[in-house]
Amino acid sequence: MLIENQKRDGLRILVVGGDPGLAEKVRQCVAQSQPPASVQWLRNAALALARVGGGDIDAVVVDPASTRPGGDDLGDLPERLRGASKRTQTIVVSESRDWTADLRRIVAAGVRHAETSGPRPAAREARKTKIIGLLGAKGGVGATTVALNMAVALGEKCAVVLAEFGAGNDTLALHVRTTAKSAQRPGAALDGLWPVKGIPGLRLALAQDGLSPETAAGALEAMEAEADYLVLDLGSALTPLVKSALPRLDALGLVVDLEILSVECARRVVSAIGQPDLGPRGGIGIVVVNRASLACPIGVDEVQRLVGVPVWGAVPPAGDLCSAAQKARRPVVTFQPESLAAQSLVQVASSFAELT
Ligand SMILES: Nc1ncnc2c1ncn2[C@@H]1O[C@H](COP(=O)(O)OP(=O)(O)OP(=O)(O)O)[C@@H](O)[C@H]1O
Numbered sequence: 024m025l026i027e028n029q030k031r032d033g034l035r036i037l038v039v040g041g042d043p044g045l046a047e048k049v050r051q052c053v054a055q056s057q058p059p060a061s062v063q064w065l066r067n068a069a070l071a072l073a074r075v076g077g078g079d080i081d082a083v084v085v086d087p088a089s090t091r092p093g094g095d096d097l098g099d100l101p102e103r104l105r106g107a108s109k110r111t112q113t114i115v116v117s118e119s120r121d122w123t124a125d126l127r128r129i130v131a132a133g134v135r136h137a138e139t140s141g142p143r144p145a146a147r148e149a150r151k152t153k154i155i156g157l158l159g160a161k162g163g164v165g166a167t168t169v170a171l172n173m174a175v176a177l178g179e180k181c182a183v184v185l186a187e188f189g190a191g192n193d194t195l196a197l198h199v200r201t202t203a204k205s206a207q208r209p210g211a212a213l214d215g216l217w218p219v220k221g222i223p224g225l226r227l228a229l230a231q232d233g234l235s236p237e238t239a240a241g242a243l244e245a246m247e248a249e250a251d252y253l254v255l256d257l258g259s260a261l262t263p264l265v266k267s268a269l270p271r272l273d274a275l276g277l278v279v280d281l282e283i284l285s286v287e288c289a290r291r292v293v294s295a296i297g298q299p300d301l302g303p304r305g306g307i308g309i310v311v312v313n314r315a316s317l318a319c320p321i322g323v324d325e326v327q328r329l330v331g332v333p334v335w336g337a338v339p340p341a342g343d344l345c346s347a348a349q350k351a352r353r354p355v356v357t358f359q360p361e362s363l364a365a366q367s368l369v370q371v372a373s374s375f376a377e378l379t
């Protein structure tokens with residue numbers, strides 16, 4: 024099976040040049056990548072051409088300026104590398120504005136290849152990151168819980184970035200433990216992506232407080248390049264920043280609690296984003312989170328009727344489990360995967376994946 028092979032072999036990256044520092048930078052750049060990437064370093068241009076001609080190298084990173092002279096005309100080495108294999112992507116360090124971003128994009132595209140059986144270059148070109156937004160119909164209804172658990176569930180098989188896009192107190196960092204310390208401050212869209220302990224497919228972009236509607240598009244594009252799914256925790260307010268992200272969404276999940284105030288807020292949100300150019304390019308659906316363990320005043324069917332959009336998923340009351348998972352700073356879906364709440368959160372993730 025292709026997906027199994029991909030998992031076992033990972034991607035192969037060849038670094039060509041006389042500078043061991045370049046190979047080290049490439050290794051650091053793909054250290055956390057999914058699927059894993061192996062990096063080989065070759066100084067010799069002729070050997071590199073033969074290696075690429077073998078057809079199993081996914082990407083070459085070359086710096087002609089640092090390649091050791093060996094009697095060859097090294098100025099045309101990038102061209103010769105490109106000619107050696109059509110399926111290998113060639114990155115020329117001196118020609119790229121940000122070669123590390125190019126490399127990460129190629130590696131992220133390799134994940135999509137693992138899911139398809141088409142020819143590799145075509146699959147790369149066809150790759151398209153799905154963007155899913157979760158917006159609380161009012162504060163505290165479980166938007167972050169749904170976004171996080173959805174991202175973790177999708178991260179089992181795909182590369183996922185979960186980004187906080189909401190206003191107010193950003194709580195994502197309190198729900199999970201991030202691992203490697205980033206050199207950048209949290210939130211700097213690319214270099215500030217934080218790996219999550221025990222969940223290799225997922226990285227977090229914490230509170231995007233430096234973002235404005237003007238800079239959001241660039242940040243979203245940068246994060247898109249990193250993942251198959253970009254999940255946005257949009258908080259609970261239609262701020263200018265959130266509004267600027269809505270048209271890019273392949274699906275918007277409105278998180279609604281089973282109580283009148285939340286349902287009314289959801290109805291208002293749907294009416295506000297019904298205006299032209301403001302709504303998501305994909306569909307809008309409701310995720311009901313029944314946080315109240317007491318008998319609820321309204322049923323799921325009624326929520327659908329009152330808000331006027333379909334219910335795409337529902338999560339049962341699980342107050343004790345949620346607070347235990349939160350205390351352990353682990354997502355519910357990995358903390359107690361057999362629980363009803365975890366299973367419904369996984370189901371919500373699959374529904375969104377199917378709908379995008
Ligand atoms: N199914 C559930 N049953 C009971 N409690 C839940 C459930 N899902 C989430 N909670 C709890 O509800 C509280 C709020 O959850 P969460 O932080 O996800 O909401 P939010 O909408 O992101 O809030 P905010 O508006 O502050 O961003 C948390 O204590 C969480 O553990």
Ligand SMILES: [Mg+2]
Pocket residue numbers: 166167168194256258
């Ligand atoms: Mg939240």
